Amino acid sequence: MSTTRRKYAPRLPPAQRRDQLLDGALALLAEGGFDALTMEAVARRSGVTKPVVYELFANRAEVISGLLAREAERATAQVLEAIPSGLDDRSPKDLYTDGVRAFVHAVVESPDRWRLVLLPPEGTPVEFRRQVELVRAQVTEQVNALADLGLKAMGGPELDAELLGHTMLALAEMSGRLAITDPERFPPDRLVAFVGKIAHFLPNG
Amino acid sequence: MSTTRRKYAPRLPPAQRRDQLLDGALALLAEGGFDALTMEAVARRSGVTKPVVYELFANRAEVISGLLAREAERATAQVLEAIPSGLDDRSPKDLYTDGVRAFVHAVVESPDRWRLVLLPPEGTPVEFRRQVELVRAQVTEQVNALADLGLKAMGGPELDAELLGHTMLALAEMSGRLAITDPERFPPDRLVAFVGKIAHFLPNG
DNA sequence: CCATATTGCTACGGTGGCGTAGCTTTCACA
DNA sequence: TGTGAAAGCTACGCCACCGTAGCAATATGG
Numbered sequence: 001m002s003t004t005r006r007k008y009a010p011r012l013p014p015a016q017r018r019d020q021l022l023d024g025a026l027a028l029l030a031e032g033g034f035d036a037l038t039m040e041a042v043a044r045r046s047g048v049t050k051p052v053v054y055e056l057f058a059n060r061a062e063v064i065s066g067l068l069a070r071e072a073e074r075a076t077a078q079v080l081e082a083i084p085s086g087l088d089d090r091s092p093k094d095l096y097t098d099g100v101r102a103f104v105h106a107v108v109e110s111p112d113r114w115r116l117v118l119l120p121p122e123g124t125p126v127e128f129r130r131q132v133e134l135v136r137a138q139v140t141e142q143v144n145a146l147a148d149l150g151l152k153a154m155g156g157p158e159l160d161a162e163l164l165g166h167t168m169l170a171l172a173e174m175s176g177r178l179a180i181t182d183p184e185r186f187p188p189d190r191l192v193a194f195v196g197k198i199a200h201f202l203p204n205g
Numbered sequence: 206m207s208t209t210r211r212k213y214a215p216r217l218p219p220a221q222r223r224d225q226l227l228d229g230a231l232a233l234l235a236e237g238g239f240d241a242l243t244m245e246a247v248a249r250r251s252g253v254t255k256p257v258v259y260e261l262f263a264n265r266a267e268v269i270s271g272l273l274a275r276e277a278e279r280a281t282a283q284v285l286e287a288i289p290s291g292l293d294d295r296s297p298k299d300l301y302t303d304g305v306r307a308f309v310h311a312v313v314e315s316p317d318r319w320r321l322v323l324l325p326p327e328g329t330p331v332e333f334r335r336q337v338e339l340v341r342a343q344v345t346e347q348v349n350a351l352a353d354l355g356l357k358a359m360g361g362p363e364l365d366a367e368l369l370g371h372t373m374l375a376l377a378e379m380s381g382r383l384a385i386t387d388p389e390r391f392p393p394d395r396l397v398a399f400v401g402k403i404a405h406f407l408p409n410g
Numbered sequence: 411c412c413a414t415a416t417t418g419c420t421a422c423g424g425t426g427g428c429g430t431a432g433c434t435t436t437c438a439c440a
Numbered sequence: 441t442g443t444g445a446a447a448g449c450t451a452c453g454c455c456a457c458c459g460t461a462g463c464a465a466t467a468t469g470g
Contacts, residue, residue, distance in 0.1 A: 170379040
């Protein structure tokens with residue numbers, strides 16, 4: 001058995017290869033969870049061998065954090081692009097509702113990406129949790145600001161501002177989760193309509 | 206070097222050993238996530254050898270589902286015990302608030318247990334997700350019933366009943382999560398007070 | 411105090427991922 | 441067209457976990 005040499009994979013500049021590998025990693029994750037995300041698997045998936053992967057990522061942890069970093073960036077870009085934060089002739093309530101709308105649509109567009117953020121942590125690699133928490137902290141800050149604004153604009157702070165922020169986030173995430181896990185039953189419109197109503201029932205925010 | 210024989214672990218009847226092993230498994234999970242939960246580790250952790258573990262669990266999957274089954278049972282018991290569902294002279298809103306109170310206190314009492322349910326899966330073993338979803342489905346049904354009750358009692362269904370159920374659940378889970386991840390900043394009282402206010406702002410439920 | 415079931419242990423062979431050393435092919439450019 | 445750097449590849453040794461076969465200690469009850 002002359003060990004037949006494998007066909008050379010097409011050559012790629014590092015940056016591009018890196019992206020390709022992360023694509024593979026994301027797919028693996030979506031299919032088989034974190035257990036499926038190994039260096040070997042990433043290599044196989046992209047039709048390439050292990051040393052190639054090690055050329056770009058020192059270890060599994062780097063693949064994971066690299067993946068999350070990239071996806072988080074794209075994810076936020078996806079939302080920010082959809083939400084014209086410039087003109088704010090809208091009330092905080094409408095701003096929030098519009099944000100949720102943009103968010104839910106982004107989720108429906110790239111479920112794999114968002115599954116990563118919405119249905120992840122604990123029991124998953126530590127580095128990963130760290131990263132997610134970082135991103136979440138940023139978002140929380142923004143949302144808290146909005147909540148504050150709402151409370152100030154509409155009267156005395158009858159509600160715990162910080163918790164209101166968390167709640168707004170939780171509502172958005174719930175919508176995203178439902179949009180991913182049961183898209184038939186929960187189309188974006190239904191979700192957004194509901195969130196909008198809730199927002200208007202609250203005394204402010 | 207005569208290979209010194211290891212000291213015999215105290216003998217235990219199966220049921221008791223089983224419980225001990227699951228305790229070990231839970232601790233491992235809390236410390237190092239799912240990657241840390243291996244047959245070897247479970248054995249080591251309980252000062253016992255692998256075949257002993259295999260005597261009680263055929264494989265990792267069984268350990269996991271066994272663990273989740275036990276914890277889920279204890280968890281629900283913990284809540285049900287704290288919430289006197291018999292007397293319902295209270296309004297649905299108060300019922301809900303009391304439920305959340307009981308829930309948050311249960312969480313604070315056994316964080317490891319609830320972390321398992323609240324900050325879990327995806328990217329974690331499939332069997333596990335299945336189990337969690339089963340439990341969650343049961344709870345969702347209960348909560349939906351409550352939401353329905355609230356909506357009917359307080360006037361026409363201005364709100365999407367099903368989504369209201371999900372929201373109530375999401376609020377409770379958010380409270381639980383915050384109670385676990387930042388207990389200093391979010392003591393039970395603060396959380397419960399907030400949830401109570403929110404409930405009363407909504408037109409019903 | 412001995413027989414025997416029960417409980418636990420040692421010791422493997424097997425698999426699969428990790429990470430690296432060193433060789434081979436491509437390809438851009440002279 | 442030929443050459444050297446860049447990009448890939450093969451092929452290891454290592455380690456951790458899996459799962460099992462067969463032996464050793466310990467209880468119990470006759």
